[in-house]
Amino acid sequence: MTDSAMVSVDHDELRGYVAALLAGAGMTPPDAKQMADCLVESNLWGVDSHGVLRVPIYVERLRSGAMNPRPRLDIVAEHGAVAVLEGDGGPGFLAGLAGMRHAVTHAGEHGVGVCAVRDSNHFGAAGLYARAALDEGMIGIAMTNVMPNMVAPGGSRPVVGNNPLAVAVPAPTPFPIVLDISLSAAAGGKLLLASKRGEKIPLDWATDAEGHPTDDPDAAFAGFLLPIAGVKGLGLAYIVDILCGVLAGGAFGWDVKSMYAYPKERSETGHFLVALDIGAFMDRAEFDARMARYCASVKGSPLWDDTAEMLLPGELEHRTEVRRRAEGIPLPRGLYDELLELGHGFAGLPSLHRLRVVSTPSSR
């Protein structure tokens, strides 16, 4: 079996297995289940870079205490519709979900709610928290800061992270409108793909290790990312860092630590979560009718490219989820083996070999 071989696993089995791993690493069973659900949901949407791929490092950090497995998530400041949550060095998934719950609660009362979270950790896909507001019929906005990994044009050292941003809007379509983007022109995975294919990359994607723009994907992978749209994306990334770090009373800039660069340390990540109660603006039925019109108008917009399709934000993720719920979640064989191996390390844990090899081929 080659490196590129894939196995498919049932999403419910994967949830249970990952939850047991996380509980074995010290989390309470309900918290472990919540975090496992976040990871497997991300895989269902096709966001594999923020799915169970990350379980090994999370487990390592939970066991070492770099990530607190049993955080106290206290509100440390509250005024009207605004709250500040202390993440207590725990998993970003717990703090992110708790933060959005506070935002939603405040939005229920005030029409809008804001929760800034400090001293948290990697929270995976920002879309998870924006979507959490959908359960209450609200619009959700979520963002996080990360360790600086983008250079300013002309800079020789990263100055800000490619801080992701997500917005979720309820819609009467079979899926909600969900935008979930990072603020770098390209992700590391795209550089690797270009390298494998022997292709050049656009000069505005990344720089070499000295900060010079490069079209060589290998030089870029050893270098730094560039923001989307130059100073526009750079400025947006600063704003996200200011909201998630400066305003939240937590870390910002180089005080935020990547879990890969500093596996033994707290990341001190901050998040910023907003919920908007549609009912404060108009009747929900009217909003639904307006959103239906909006979505139909976008979907019906003409194309010249026969190979293109007008997709709404979140539509691709919805299709992937429908397929993966039925066919299983494809995992690289190496990751599958690593997850099984990880289970062997937990003495006294129940057997967790229930991952089924459903098929070998896979596509997102």
Place this chain on the structure above:
Amino acid sequence: MTDSAMVSVDHDELRGYVAALLAGAGMTPPDAKQMADCLVESNLWGVDSHGVLRVPIYVERLRSGAMNPRPRLDIVAEHGAVAVLEGDGGPGFLAGLAGMRHAVTHAGEHGVGVCAVRDSNHFGAAGLYARAALDEGMIGIAMTNVMPNMVAPGGSRPVVGNNPLAVAVPAPTPFPIVLDISLSAAAGGKLLLASKRGEKIPLDWATDAEGHPTDDPDAAFAGFLLPIAGVKGLGLAYIVDILCGVLAGGAFGWDVKSMYAYPKERSETGHFLVALDIGAFMDRAEFDARMARYCASVKGSPLWDDTAEMLLPGELEHRTEVRRRAEGIPLPRGLYDELLELGHGFAGLPSLHRLRVVSTPSSR
């Protein structure tokens, strides 16, 4: 004197002159002064595309009634920290400032305030409204929808506007942090400049009139804009349209009319304004200390490019304002003449020829 000749005018004289023009076109003197201040401030920051350049079309629209010179700006929905403002077809400047005042008032009580504005018109630079929150020591966020002018990749007709977005953050630096961006990769002015210079443009800036990406600036000028960062900017533009249009209860998509394409019609533009009261999160002194550290860290980040300078968002605008307050605002001679000409059209207006020709050269 050639087309490219510039004259400089004193900003205070320009304010008074433009205010008189707008009052002559039917606005109340206080409203006219407010709008003139917005336009001249934009010029002071160097945002000439949203300054007094627009006065002729505003005057035309005020006189024809396409833009209501005396709007009633009623709150039509209010719940907790959220308000919806009816713009009554008046100038976006009035509705935008009134909307941010409501947001600021709500933020003073609830920590955060939101005002959605519908049935408004062109509001100029989004930064005006974000900055309006600074006067109360708050963080301001402002956005607006515009008529669709961007195609989706593969599309042959615009599907969404390059909806601008601005954020202003108080800082103990000599200027506030202000980000003010549109969501298209390039503005029309950049295409014209490339055409004048005989240069090709990047393929991700714009398309020809059929929606095919082009590197020919003339074909692009006859075609459509492309969003920043492909589907990332496209998705952000949808979100802005949803907040400013769908959620505000106003027009969205193709129901928003450009004042150039439809000079005789209401634009039905929507805005979305948010204020965040820093005091709800932490003491202002602590925030200032943290912002000082943030700004110093960004400014001190090393550069490899000797010709580059690390500028904070809003820093260039601040420098331009300092210079233009002292040296005057440079206007193309043609625009200067047009403004004078416009004054002649108002019977009974006091003489308004006080625009001084201070100098001919100009730089931003």
